[in-house]
Amino acid sequence: SQQGEEDPQALSIQEGENATMNCSYKTSINNLQWYRQNSGRGLVHLILIRSNEREKHSGRLRVTLDTSKKSSSLLITASRAADTASYFCATDSRTGGFKTIFGAGTRLFVKA
Amino acid sequence: KAGVTQTPRYLIKTRGQQVTLSCSPISGHRSVSWYQQTPGQGLQFLFEYFSETQRNKGNFPGRFSGRQFSNSRSEMNVSTLELGDSALYLCASEQGGDNEQFFGPGTRLTVL
Numbered sequence: 001s002q003q004g005e006e007d008p009q010a011l012s013i014q015e016g017e018n019a020t021m022n023c024s025y026k027t028s029i030n031n032l033q034w035y036r037q038n039s040g041r042g043l044v045h046l047i048l049i050r051s052n053e054r055e056k057h058s059g060r061l062r063v064t065l066d067t068s069k070k071s072s073s074l075l076i077t078a079s080r081a082a083d084t085a086s087y088f089c090a091t092d093s094r095t096g097g098f099k100t101i102f103g104a105g106t107r108l109f110v111k112a
Numbered sequence: 113k114a115g116v117t118q119t120p121r122y123l124i125k126t127r128g129q130q131v132t133l134s135c136s137p138i139s140g141h142r143s144v145s146w147y148q149q150t151p152g153q154g155l156q157f158l159f160e161y162f163s164e165t166q167r168n169k170g171n172f173p174g175r176f177s178g179r180q181f182s183n184s185r186s187e188m189n190v191s192t193l194e195l196g197d198s199a200l201y202l203c204a205s206e207q208g209g210d211n212e213q214f215f216g217p218g219t220r221l222t223v224l
Contacts, residue, residue, distance in 0.1 A: 033212070042116070042202060042215035043155075088155065100145065100213065102155035 006089055006106040014111050019076040021106040023089030024069075030092045032065055034074050037086045037105070046074075046087075081112040114139065116205050116216035124222045130191040133219045137184050137205030143167070144186040145213065146178060149200040158201075161186050190221075198223045 007022045023032070031050045035043040049056045049065045049072065056063045062075040076083055086105040117136045125131050137144050145168075146158040157170040161180035178188045184205075190197055200220050204213035 035215075042217045043204075043213075045212055045214065048212055101157060102147070104154040 006087070006103045008106060009104070010107040010109070012109045012111065013079055015079060015081055017079055019079050019083070019108055019110070021074045021087050021089075021108070023072045023074070023103055025072075025089070025091045025103075026070065027091075029067075032063075032072050032092075033090045033100070034061075034063060034072075035088045035090060035102075037088065039085075043088065076108075079108075079110045081110050084108060084110045116203060116214050118201075118203055118216035118219050120219060121217065122220050122222075124224060125193050126224050127193055127195060129193050130189065131193060131221060133188045133190075133201055133203075133221075135186045135188070135203035135205075135216060137186070137203075138207075138214055141205035141207050141214070142184055143206040144180060144184065145204045145206070146186070146188050147202045147204070148172075149202060149218070150196075150198070155202070158188070193223045195223050197221065 005024050011019055013019050029051055031048055033048045034046040036046055037043045047056055047058045047061055047063050049063050051067055060077045065072045086107050088102050088105045090100045090102045092100055116138055119134045135144055143162045145160040147155050148158055149155045158172055158176055159166055159178050160168040164180045175191045180186045200218045202215055202218045204215045206213045
C-alpha cells in the first residue's frame with residue numbers, strides 16, 4: 001500500500017490564490033519530499049524536509065512537517081497558471097526494504 | 113550538466129513479448145531507481161541500483177528485473193509482457209545521502 005496519501009485528490013483555484021495540499025504517511029521517516037509532475041512527464045523535485053525540521057521555505061513554496069501526526073503540507077502562494085500540475089509527496093521509508101514511496105498525488109489546476 | 117535520460121521515450125509491444133528500457137543517470141550519480149506509474153496504482157517503486165548492486169526492491173513479480181553497469185547506466189527488463197504492464201516507467205538518479213532524486217522524462221510503454 002502507499003506510504004503517503006495526498007489530500008485533496010484534486011484542487012481548482014484562481015490565479016493569485018494560495019493552494020494547500022496535505023500528505024499523510026504511515027511509518028517513521030528520515031525525510032519527506034514534494035515533487036511536481038506536468039502532464040505525464042518526469043517528476044521535478046521541489047523541496048525536501050528532514051524529520052527534525054518543522055518548516056521549510058523555497059520561493060513561493062512553504063512546507064511543514066508534523067511527525068507526531070505523520071503529516072505534511074505544501075503551500076503554494078500567489079499561484080500561477082504554470083503551477084498547474086500534479087503534486088506528490090514522497091517519504092524515505094526504510095521498512096520492508098523499500099526506498100522512496102510516493103503518494104497518489106494532488107492534481108492542481110490554476111485558472112488564469 | 114546533462115539531466116537523466118531515458119530511451120526509448122515511447123514503446124509499443126504485444127502481450128508475451130519482452131522489453132528493455134534504458135536510463136542514463138546524471139554524471140556522478142551512482143544510484144538509479146525505477147518506478148512504474150499507472151493511473152490506477154500511482155507511482156510504485158520497482159527497484160534501486162547502487163554501484164551495480166540491487167540495493168532495494170519493491171513488490172513486483174520476477175518478470176521485472178534490472179541491472180546497472182559500471183558507468184552507472186541502468187536497464188530495466190520486463191519479460192512476458194501483460195496488458196497491465198502498460199505504464200509510464202520513470203527512472204531517477206541520486207548522488208547519495210539525502211535522497212533528492214532527479215527524474216528522467218520516462219518511457220511510455222503500451223502493451224497491446
